[in-house]
Amino acid sequence: MLELLSMQSITKEFPGVRALSGVNLAVREGDIHGVVGENGAGKSTLMNILSGIYPYGSYEGRFFFSGEECRFHSIADSERKGIVIIHQELALVPYLSIAENMFLGNEQSSRGVIRWDDTYRKAEEHLRTVGLMENTHTLIKDIGVGKQQLVEIAKALTKNVKLLILDEPTSSLNERDAHKLLDMLLDFKRTRGITSIIISHKLNEIAYVSDRITVLRDGMTIETLEKDKDDITENRIIHGMVGRDMSQRYPSRKPCVRNDVALRASHWNVYHPLFTEKKLVDDVSINVRRGEVVGMYGLIGAGRTELAMSIFGRAYGAHITGELMKDGKPVELTSIPKAIKTGFAYITEDRKQDGLILPFSILRNLTLASMQSVSSHGVIDADLERTGAADTKERLNVKAPNIEQQAGNLSGGNQQKVLLGKWVFAKPDILMLDEPTRGVDVGAKYEIYKIINELAEQGKAILLISSELPEILGMCDRVYVMHEGRLIAEYQTSEATQERIMSDILATEREKSAAETA
Amino acid sequence: MSQTIAAEKKNASFVGILRQYMMLLILAVIIVFFQIVTDGKMLNPMNVSNVIFQNAYVVILACGMLLCILTGGNIDLSVGSVVAVVSACAGTFIISWKWNPYLSMLLCLLISIGIGMFQGFWIAYCRIPPFIMTLVGMLFFRGLTLRILNGMTLAPFPQGLLKFSTGFVFAGDPLGGLLGGADGAKLFGLRNVTCFATGVLLAAAYVAITFVGYSSRKRKGYSVEGFLGLLIRTLIVCAAIIALFYLLAGYRGVPTVLVTLGVILLVYSFLTTNTVMGRHLYALGGNEKAARLSGVKTKRMMFLAYTNMSFLAGVAALVFSARLNSAAPQTGSGFEMDAIAACFIGGASAYGGVGTIGGALVGGLIMGILNNGMSIMGLKTDTQQMIKPLVLLAAVALDVIPKQRVLDPLLDRIRLRKRVNVSA
The missing domain is CATH 3.40.50.300 (P-loop containing nucleotide triphosphate hydrolases)
Incomplete structure (x- = not known):
């Protein structure tokens, strides 16, 4: 040819x-x-x-x-x-x-x-x-x-x-x-x-x-x-x-699921912020235990991001109803600062648009969500901030010469690590990760998985939203499947396969079209 | 290969430092230039005092404007009119109604805060674009000024009040009196020894704070900058402080307004660099959505930035009307543009998130010294008005062009030609 x-x-x-x-x-x-x-x-x-x-x-x-x-x-x-x-x-x-x-x-x-x-x-x-x-x-x-x-x-x-x-x-x-x-x-x-x-x-x-x-x-x-x-x-x-075999795409994790439920959302409903008659999340109930990584799978438009963001201090949506419990106690998260204070973290799917402040240094990005921990009476302790940030950078293995580097100059994988680091630094109890490995290369993916495992082993509750089924199956203890705003299935990962999950979604689609023609 | 990289890195950091201090360097060049062409009139002690009196209000306004610009390149067009309205209020309260001047000034500041809250409310919580809201403010408050003043000028303010803005601190030179009698021999032939001593004290305090901080950080094991760099920086700052106070000591001492200005500069540079609020302001300008999702109360920051802008406009109004010793309907027209220009010359980004109080100060000084120098040279107003905007263009172009690399294709072509020549 x-x-x-x-x-x-x-x-x-x-x-x-x-x-x-x-x-x-x-x-x-x-x-x-x-x-x-x-x-x-x-x-x-x-x-x-x-x-x-x-x-x-x-x-x-x-x-x-x-x-x-x-x-x-x-x-x-x-x-x-x-x-x-x-x-x-x-x-x-x-x-x-x-x-x-x-x-x-x-x-x-x-x-x-x-x-x-x-x-x-x-x-x-x-x-x-x-x-x-x-x-x-x-x-x-x-x-x-x-x-x-x-x-x-x-x-x-x-x-x-x-x-x-x-x-x-x-x-x-x-x-x-x-x-x-x-x-x-x-x-x-x-x-x-x-x-x-x-x-x-x-x-x-x-x-x-x-x-x-x-x-x-x-x-x-x-x-x-x-x-x-x-x-x-x-x-x-x-x-x-x-340049080497990656026999293991997903690092192994010691089983660390504890009994206490850290996050429980019951009968959660969210409507579109502009078209308020459009229901984006429809009567969804989920729970995540401490030390557990729970996957949330669905096609685009399934309402996963909307669910997570509405839980996170009502950052998105209108007419949000439902009951939210953290560690068994009902909580009312009316604003994002309140959600952060209560121990929630939501890591956005679009790191450049909504996640990082690109003109900021790594340092300033890392500490942004938890300024109160490096300041007193509103005055920043520059040294405390610096050591804290440098420490987090090392822990997450962000590849950059120093913490003064601009976030905008980092590669995708490193930006993602900084974004994750920002929330690790905030020391939350519950992390909702939205597509944490999108557009990230294989090596960096592996490192992000390792960080997720570490967090779970520390007893944090993790909700992992992903559109990649292998990732969900490789990383999670349990998986929820959402479709068009509703929860349609729940599996222990040991029982789930890609085929079963996809056929669940297709079945729901068929039912819907059958109902429409009827 | 690795050598060239190292060399390039060194080069890059040198260029970076140069760019960082570019405006300061340009300011120095401008001062030296005028000093030469005006036969030393520029740095004549009396003229230095004058420059401070003339430009204090611009720098005060620029501090407020910088915060607005930081929120995302937003500007406040209403500043000039707010200055006018507050000045009209002050005139009415103090001159027409003969109220207690101090309480009146306090009331004026409260009014300016009220105006800021009004505008900030619409901008932050109702999402009216700042440009439009402050355009509304600009037109409305100018009209209100005319209504309050009935189109007339109120003058003069009582003497006691004027010393706040046109007076001098230690005008009587108590220290000089102590040393050499009422008008005896003065130290170094200075008219005001107290003023010079204050300068030396300030410089000493700066050195002490810098080095105590340095050694304590080093002791605690935190990373510190290079000692040599620190030394050079400290020396330059001290030299500048002492030189300024030396010049002022040659006239009547420290202008009161310099104290006001100094306090404002210190407070706002602390606010922008060392407080959570300042950090949140930069974050808001850097990426509003990301800031909001990181727990920054974006609406409140926006509200505060605009409230603060009007508050500083109120301060500037008091300083300015006391200097002119009157409240006139056209007070403050065009002030917003001076403040905006000062910020941008000082390196603030038109997209928000970038800029410093120090930069705004330098920007304000460049504008002020250009004004003053050209006036001394006897240039006509029309020439002056054409030169100033060109300086703004030059300053912003110097900042923007290297980043956009518009020259790169050209340089690449030149490099290529060279390479071809060498191989041939």
Whole structure:
């Protein structure tokens, strides 16, 4: 098969760091090519060079596309060749319609005047190709993240794409939508001959969809694995990524579940803060014991985050009703400061948007939720704060030269550790972790799991919200399954399997549609 | 390779330090420049006192404005009008109604706090954008001022009151009197020995506090900064304090308003750097959602920032109207812009979460000294008005451009060309 793209000994340096050293990447025409590596391995840097974000001259080495050498100076240059990149953070404008977004920067116009009929007709065509049945006049803000992802892909199709690069395309999708997306890529490959590069942390997806897989580590190409020729199981890929076997993805924990129930929420109801007739959590009752890690699984929109946030000092939602008990005593958490004081912690799923204060140092992020422990009468004891923060940084193994580093400059895994550290430092009794390992590489994941285990062993009650079933099954003692605001199942992890949980959800879906048709 | 990294690191930290003290350096350059072109009139003792009198209100307002900007780049446009309304109240109470001046001043401050709470309530709890709410305040309170003053100017204030803002501390030079008789030989040929002695005492106190803190931290095993750096910093600060008081001693002593200003600066820099409230303010500006989920009472912080802004506007109003010795309808117009400019020149971020009281002070001084220096040089008002905003642009550009790396592609290209030349 022909080589569509060939990147040869690419080297890129940033002040003080060598992000890539002599990376080679060859992508064959009509392939789906997976690129994997831990955070900081250089995947994004490589793609930024390929798409012209880092212009020709800012790196060493050469690359060829369809046999021609490329010297891109901007994204426009690479798009002209048919190379389109879809970033993890979608680049759509929320208050423009689907069609307007699809032709943004590529407007269907004659002499500067937009031809709206053409725009909407073509948009509709491409939208149907990706299997999206939305009206092209709908505003982007009114459709979910999964559909937005499809709009991005449809947008790429309008540009006559030859090479489609997807950076973590499924990180914010639920399992079903993720699967749909991957199948669509396979379909594009078969029917349209579109070559794609896919970057992902989800190795099962990479293994499912890729023809060849290139593994990067520390800015170097480690190996390229080929389907049907090499073993491309997850464990094999991980071996390449971390340079050693990770026989155990989930660290073991001494059984430490105690008898006393730390958190009990009964008949909990939450309504949408704006559309107050919409019920997001419907009569949910849960409990978590001390020393227990309880999983909370569900598809996107199941109401897990809403449940946790409404418990956490009513941080979200309206008309919250239900009874809350901590260590057997009823508590009334009317504000977030009160919830923190009572010993609750909620660790947000979006560390950049809601979790960390990126311009703050590690130090200031770590102590923010528990200022009263490092101050008296409102005056901060700078030395106490410093030692406390340095101690927490060591304990959580945050990889940074010192605690004065800005949180915004850390890698995803380290940011997540700082976020976790902030709440470890607050010494809560009950921790609600919302997707604590999203977008974090394998090595950092393992360390986060170890921290969770430690916390459980100290007798903390942990509610682990996750969209990754293997993680739930690997880490939890017990698991709740939520679907569309309701609790639909509860298992001891020893009895649960991925199949059983998924079939529970599907059964509920079927019942619902049966009830609707009836 | 590792050597270049080390070199780059060292370089980066040097640039970092330079950037941190950039505005201070620019201030020094401006002072030296004017000192030369005005033949030494700039640092003439009388002129130094003047600069302090002229700019005290800007720095006071900038302290309040900084807190608002920290909450997320929000500004308070109503400041000038609040100054006017409080000044009008003071004039009415003291001059027209002949109330007790001290109680009247207290009442004026309470009124300003009330105004701040009113605006803060709408901004923090009803989520009216600060820009709009304070625009409302700006227009409304200007109108109210006209109503209170009936469009007329009230003057003059009683003598006793004026010494608070135009007077000098130790004007009689008690220490000098003690040393050399009523008007006998003065130490170092200074007019006011007490003033100079105060400066030396302040510098000594600063040294003592710094080094006691340093050694106690070291003893307790906490990490400390390098001794040399500490020494240099302390020396510079002491030199600045002593130089300032030396100059002031050459005229009539320490202006009362400098004491007010000093107290405000100390209180607010302590508030922003050493208190939980200050930290929460920065957190709010850095990421409101994250701050809220970390237990920061974001609405209350917003409310306090705006209440405080009006309170300081009240203080500035008293200082300013006493200096002008009148309450006029147009008092304070444009003050908000001076305060905002001072903060931004001083390195505050237009997006919030970044900025210091020290920076606001330096920003205010740069503006004030430019004003003063250009006036001494005899530049016309139109020229002055064009130069000041350009300084603001230059200051912000100096701050923003290096971060955005707009020059990088250009530098890359130059580097590439060099490399090609070398290989050829």
